[in-house]
Each structure stands twice: as structure tokens, then as C-alpha cells.
Amino acid sequence: MTTSTAPSGSSNPASAAPVLDLNADLGEGFGPWRLGDDEALLATVTSANIACGFHAGDPATMRRVCRQAVTAGVAIGAHVGYRDLVGFGRRHLAVEPDDLAADVLYQLGALDAFTRAAGDRVRHVKPHGALYHAVTTDPVQAGAVVEAVRRFDPSLILVGAPGSVLLGLAEDAELPTAAEAFADRAMEPDGTLRSRLLPDAVLHDPETVARRCVEFARTGAFTAVDGTAVPVPARTLCLHGDTPGAADLARRVRAALAEAGVALRPLGHAAVSD
Secondary structure (H helix, E strand, O other): OEEOOOOOOOOOOOOOOOEEEEEEEEOOOEOOEOOOOHHHHHOOOOEEEEEOOOOOOOHHHHHHHHHHHHHHOOEEEEEEOOOOOOOOOOOOOOOOHHHHHHHHHHHHHHHHHHHHHOOOOOOEEEEOHHHHHHHHHOHHHHHHHHHHHHHHOOOOEEEEOOOOHHHHHHHHOOOOEEEEEEOOEOEOOOOOEOOOOOOOOEOOOHHHHHHHHHHHHHHOEEEOOOOOEEEOOOOEEEEOOOOOOHHHHHHHHHHHHHHOOOEEOOHHHOOEEO
């Protein structure tokens, strides 16, 4: 059982308007420290991946962002990561699969409590940082994440990279999935994201990012750093909430997509087909 993994209508001009989700990683502060403008992004995106306290976030932050998301009508997802506050979850950890499944369950339960207290429920799950990259290729860690989600709530949508081991195992387990593309990251010709260690890996110009997103919505492909068109079978676009100017960038992307006739719909409210 999967959600649509390509922009609806992108390959047929006569079909219905393309439908996409626009998501952002939010609630990534800790204590008195704030990272990004959560409230401004919640006025623009359709789905929010909220940090669950392991790579960032704390109870007060989770409660605040869940309340704001519900008020804004934004679908809430659990942004689960390694237990790595110091490294912001961007360092790979060799976690045993049973321990990783327990960590993911813990984070899901924590966010679910705040989401339900705010009057909604968790709709999707997206790994963060180093865990996101690990479950793209590692069947052991991907299997641990899938098992945790399956045991917690098999209706949750698992978000990951197109063609990843994570999404393949989730589909084998009959969990709904959504492949993701990154609006503000440069892409290599093989479809991988350009390393953050290289120049121009993160895109900051709102017009450039908006143009790329419209191109993707219309064609189902992104232009790689060498100029080639790379097909990306994704249904949700991510904007990083910690990127400087993320709120302005998100507003420009949403406006450009609306001008192009693209419909935006939250992941948790997307049609699911068998």
C-alpha cells in the first residue's frame, strides 16, 4: 500500500493539475535556543516534520510546535533521529537494530502525546540526518525503523529517498510510503544530493529554488549540477527549516507552485491506494 510517488499529472498535460506536498523540518531548537522560524514556515508548508528530542527538540518545543501546526492545519510527522543532540543527528551511529527500533518507538510515542494533546495525531514519519542517509542503503537499520513504525501505527506514512531500502522494506511490510525530493539541495547526475562539503550544495536564492520546484512539478525531474535532467519519482518536497531565509524561500516556492497550477496537499491527507 503506497501513496502516490510522482507529481500527479506531471507527464500528461491534459491530466489533472499536479499535486504535491511541501514539508519542512521544524521544532529543531533546544531549551532557550531557537533554530529557524517555525511559525512562519507553518504558515506556508503543508506538512511538518517535528524533532522528537533525540537530535533536537525538547518537551516544551514539541508541545509549542504541535499546537501551532494544528492551528495552521499542517499535517504533523515525527522527525526521528539518532540519540545525538551534540552532533544534531548528523553523525552516523552504529546502533544495534533492537536499540534503534526502541529509540524510534520512544520518539514516536513522545510526539504522539503532544500531537493528541493539541487535537490531532501523527500522520507520517521521516528519519533525520545521518539516520535518513543510513536507511537509504542499510537494510538492518532500515528494517529497525520499519519495524518500529509497524508496531506503533501501520497507518503512518514513511517518508524517504526514492528507491531507498527504507521505502522498499516499508512497502514489503504493507506500510504507506512517500518518496521525497529536496527543493533547496543541489543534485548530482546520479540522483544523489550534492555533499554539503562541496560548494553550492545548499541553494539559497528563492527564485532559483522556486524555478526548480515548478520544473519538477511539471516534468518530474530536476536539473543536476552538470545540466542533465534527472527523473525523481517523488510526491513531497522538503525545505530545510534551518537554512537561513527558509521562511522567505518557502513563501516564494509556494507562490510559484500556485501560479503554475500545482495543488498542495498534506501527506497525511493524501489519497492512499492499494
